[in-house]
Amino acid sequence: MDTNGITTTPDVNGIVTPKSHANSHHKGYFLSDRARVNEIDGIRGLLQHEKPGVVSFLAGKPNPETFPFESIILNLKPPLSIPSNENGNGNGDIPKQITIEGNDLAEALQYGPTPGLSSIRGWLEDLQANVHGREKGEWSVSLGSGSQDLMSKGFSAVLNPGDPVLLETPLYAGVLPPLINLNAEMIEVDVDDEGLSAVNLERILDNWPQGKTKPKVVYCCPVGCNPSGCSSSRQRKLDVLRVAKKHNLLIFEDDPYYYLTTTLIPSYFALELEVFPEGGHVIRFDSFSKLLAAGMRLGYATGPKEILHAIDVNTAGANLHTSSVSQAVAYGLLKTWGRDQFLAHAAAVATFYGTRRERFEAIAHKHLDGLATWVSPVAGMFLWIDLSPAGITDSFELIRHEALAKGVLAVPGFSFYPNKRTSSHVRVSFSLVDLEFDAEKGFERLAEAIKDKQKQ
Numbered sequence: 052m053d054t055n056g057i058t059t060t061p062d063v064n065g066i067v068t069p070k071s072h073a074n075s076h077h078k079g080y081f082l083s084d085r086a087r088v089n090e091i092d093g094i095r096g097l098l099q100h101e102k103p104g105v106v107s108f109l110a111g112k113p114n115p116e117t118f119p120f121e122s123i124i125l126n127l128k129p130p131l132s133i134p135s136n137e138n139g140n141g142n143g144d145i146p147k148q149i150t151i152e153g154n155d156l157a158e159a160l161q162y163g164p165t166p167g168l169s170s171i172r173g174w175l176e177d178l179q180a181n182v183h184g185r186e187k188g189e190w191s192v193s194l195g196s197g198s199q200d201l202m203s204k205g206f207s208a209v210l211n212p213g214d215p216v217l218l219e220t221p222l223y224a225g226v227l228p229p230l231i232n233l234n235a236e237m238i239e240v241d242v243d244d245e246g247l248s249a250v251n252l253e254r255i256l257d258n259w260p261q262g263k264t265k266p267k268v269v270y271c272c273p274v275g276c277n278p279s280g281c282s283s284s285r286q287r288k289l290d291v292l293r294v295a296k297k298h299n300l301l302i303f304e305d306d307p308y309y310y311l312t313t314t315l316i317p318s319y320f321a322l323e324l325e326v327f328p329e330g331g332h333v334i335r336f337d338s339f340s341k342l343l344a345a346g347m348r349l350g351y352a353t354g355p356k357e358i359l360h361a362i363d364v365n366t367a368g369a370n371l372h373t374s375s376v377s378q379a380v381a382y383g384l385l386k387t388w389g390r391d392q393f394l395a396h397a398a399a400v401a402t403f404y405g406t407r408r409e410r411f412e413a414i415a416h417k418h419l420d421g422l423a424t425w426v427s428p429v430a431g432m433f434l435w436i437d438l439s440p441a442g443i444t445d446s447f448e449l450i451r452h453e454a455l456a457k458g459v460l461a462v463p464g465f466s467f468y469p470n471k472r473t474s475s476h477v478r479v480s481f482s483l484v485d486l487e488f489d490a491e492k493g494f495e496r497l498a499e500a501i502k503d504k505q506k507q
């Protein structure tokens with residue numbers, strides 16, 4: 052018996068797979084024991100049967116006559132401009148104002164379905180089918196309060212307490228709290244210049260200790276990675292997928308920066324069928340935070356229906372559903388825009404950050420060449436700066452003392468490692484900083500701080 056009370060037996064290699072997970076093709080293979088038995092409670096479970104002609108005495112829905120909102124009016128900015136020969140489209144016809152009223156308003160103001168409003172879910176399923184070239188079938192889309200919310204619920208849908216999980220490192224530190232709550236054993240897989248390394252992943256799994264429960268899940272942020280800035284090529288993703296096939300892994304594709312690159316790279320979700328003709332081994336997490344508004348707190352997960360259902364069960368228990376007002380606002384915009392304008396907007400946002408990145412990097416080079424190196428990113432919002440050429444081995448010490456004293460802040464690299472190892476890196480973000488003066492001042496100060504440290 053393991054700590055979860057599940058009978059386990061080592062396979063021929065002495066590796067332990069929990070009995071209930073033993074058949075990799077069995078539906079529910081990736082689900083945690085809790086997700087296998089948990090269901091949405093009676094009231095939420097029955098709500099889906101409410102329809103015209105059925106008298107419902109069910110949920111304690113408030114009477115909307117008491118809600119003080121007549122309509123929601125959205126005033127839109129002019130679209131971000133994009134170079135005319137790239138993704139050019141006729142932006143001229145987009146209305147400047149959208150009114151949410153009638154049934155859309157009623158839905159926005161009332162309790163709604165656990166996975167999200169059917170209108171926006173349908174729109175997003177069409178988007179995913181189109182962008183990632185996946186026919187509709189064994190996958191679906193659920194909404195969450197940001198992708199953070201969905202990933203946190205996703206981890207508890209697939210991990211038993213204490214399970215091992217493979218994590219690209221350095222990694223987005225936001226995934227650590229849910230994993231700590233699950234008491235997960237965090238196995239670090241070092242990235243290289245192309246992000247998650249298939250070689251490192253395979254080495255860890257090929258040498259997995261006998262008698263030990265094997266990981267089922269690998270987490271990565273494959274485009275414009277936070278914090279490493281790296282992006283995984285199509286080939287790299289195929290290599291990782293082949294390791295996933297060999298070792299029967301589920302890939303957690305945390306992809307909020309997917310659109311923030313001028314040449315989109317096929318996603319794991321898109322490439323999955325080349326290696327797993329049945330699908331079922333990738334769950335991807337998209338976010339509206341970087342494209343529409345971070346404060347709307349809207350993200351969407353796309354993947355195997357049974358895993359999404361387990362996420363929905365967690366949503367039902369934690370917050371009933373994602374804000375319908377946020378969903379209605381996003382849907383109002385997306386319906387008015389249509390897919391082409393959404394993609395044109397995403398491309399314009401990518402160009403916006405790409406231009407910033409170029410200017411920011413030029414300033415960084417001016418001050419840091421000889422002291423630091425980094426992989427020039429093709430996507431995202433971050434430079435992951437290695438200070439080891441200047442002899443700095445612990446960036447935390449530098450930031451806490453010399454950099455703070457000079458008046459510049461960057462995130463010390465140790466924050467992005469589960470086991471808080473010492474790091475020679477700092478993460479700097481170019482999304483928001485003033486490029487005229489502050490970036491110049493900031494890198495000048497960072498260089499001075501490094502030189503102060505070198506004198507010690």
Ligand code: PMP
Nearest residue numbers: 197198199223272277338340350
């Ligand atoms: N994943 C990564 C890699 C991120 O950088 C972020 C936001 N910083 C998130 C997920 C969370 O995004 P959301 O706002 O959709 O919760």
